Amino acid sequence: MLTLRNVGIASPQAVLIKPFSLAVAQGEIVTVMGPSGSGKSSLLAYIGGDLPVALAGQGDVLLDGKALNTLPPERRRIGRLFQDDLLFPHMTVGENLLFAIRRAPRAERHRRMLKALTDAGLEGFADRPPHTLSGGQRARVALMRTLLAEPAAILLDEPFSKLDRDLRAAIRAFTFEHVRTRMIPVILVSHDREDAPPGGRIFEIAAGGELRHV
Numbered sequence: 001m002l003t004l005r006n007v008g009i010a011s012p013q014a015v016l017i018k019p020f021s022l023a024v025a026q027g028e029i030v031t032v033m034g035p036s037g038s039g040k041s042s043l044l045a046y047i048g049g050d051l052p053v054a055l056a057g058q059g060d061v062l063l064d065g066k067a068l069n070t071l072p073p074e075r076r077r078i079g080r081l082f083q084d085d086l087l088f089p090h091m092t093v094g095e096n097l098l099f100a101i102r103r104a105p106r107a108e109r110h111r112r113m114l115k116a117l118t119d120a121g122l123e124g125f126a127d128r129p130p131h132t133l134s135g136g137q138r139a140r141v142a143l144m145r146t147l148l149a150e151p152a153a154i155l156l157d158e159p160f161s162k163l164d165r166d167l168r169a170a171i172r173a174f175t176f177e178h179v180r181t182r183m184i185p186v187i188l189v190s191h192d193r194e195d196a197p198p199g200g201r202i203f204e205i206a207a208g209g210e211l212r213h214v
Contacts, residue, residue: 001025002047002153002185007059008209009042009051017043018209019059024153024185029176031188031196033214034205040189044155047187048080049073063152079151079184081159081175085142087130093117093141094126100148116144119178135163139171147178154179156188160195168195 001023008019016039024030034040046057050073061068068076087096097113104112117123120140130138139159146154159175160168176197179186188195196202204214 001064002187003060003062003065004047005060005062007043007046007061008057009039009046010056010058011054015209016055017205017211020211021059022203022211024187026183026185027180029179029186029188029197029200031190031200031202032205032211033190033193033196033202035191038205039209040191040205041157044080044157044187044189048078048155049076077150077152079146079149079154080157081142081146081154082157083159083161085130085138087138087141087145089130091130092126093122093128093130093133096130096141097126097145097148100145102149112148116148120144120174136167136171139163140174143175143178147182151184153185153187156186158190158195161190161192 004020004022006019006021008015009017022030032040032043042051042055045051047061049068049071051057063077088099091099094113097116098109101109101112113126117125122137122140125133125137130141133141156175160172163171172195190196193202202214203211206212
């Protein structure tokens, strides 16, 4: 479970998000909505441990009961997906996936990489450069790379926003299926209500920074 206790974000000029508390269960996808500049991405940055120094964050972030506030980003076991897929252009698709797999024998890493490609419907793509893939294929590789790192929680920072409507729906469903199957708690931020999973909890950052359940 991903738990936020009295978490808030402020800039030198204003309060972006007033302190609030939230618990995200295993396999649950909670959506936080708000216009550009409302503090959505800053909230994810605070949870992930890389809030810009120009902003001030407060409150506790806990993962399965363990406080994360004093840990650097790489030790928090929190995966991130952004608007851009951020695949390494100098690596093949397979190398991008292998990069996420640590502390395993070489043969086991290779097996897991090939399985991830199969799960993504991209068998035979291991040696392809990322620039030869379509937008949807790149999005699937980015998700599988995140999952191969075995995160205990995932933060989705508008990862579907640059996809066209039909592809957006397909990648959204693909992403939700995989995180739910693995029972990973997820916080999704978006300005588009269609991105929220049906039946999932939705919160909106209202004027003045209050987070309201809608």
